[in-house]
Amino acid sequence: MGMRIEIMEDSNNFGWFLAGAVVGAAAALLLAPKSGAETRKYISDTTKDGREAMEESGRELMERGKDLYERGKKIAEDAGDLFERGRKLVQG
Numbered sequence: 001m002g003m004r005i006e007i008m009e010d011s012n013n014f015g016w017f018l019a020g021a022v023v024g025a026a027a028a029l030l031l032a033p034k035s036g037a038e039t040r041k042y043i044s045d046t047t048k049d050g051r052e053a054m055e056e057s058g059r060e061l062m063e064r065g066k067d068l069y070e071r072g073k074k075i076a077e078d079a080g081d082l083f084e085r086g087r088k089l090v091q092g
Helices: 002-029 036-091
Strands: none
Touching: 002 036
């Protein structure tokens, strides 16, 4: 359960980061107006950076999911082995 909360907190933190980036970008556009070409380049660059950050976060989340799956699988296998050993001990 602790790992599940940690993943939810990471997702929540990333959401706040992304929201802050959007608000910051909007404020920058409003407070420091530039020519149309400059603004389009800025938006394009910012979008590219955001997309790369999202892709990296997605890869990290995928790796964590794989790790959790493997750990859960190992725990289930160990529990099955322990159950079988206990059953054999009880049966004699």
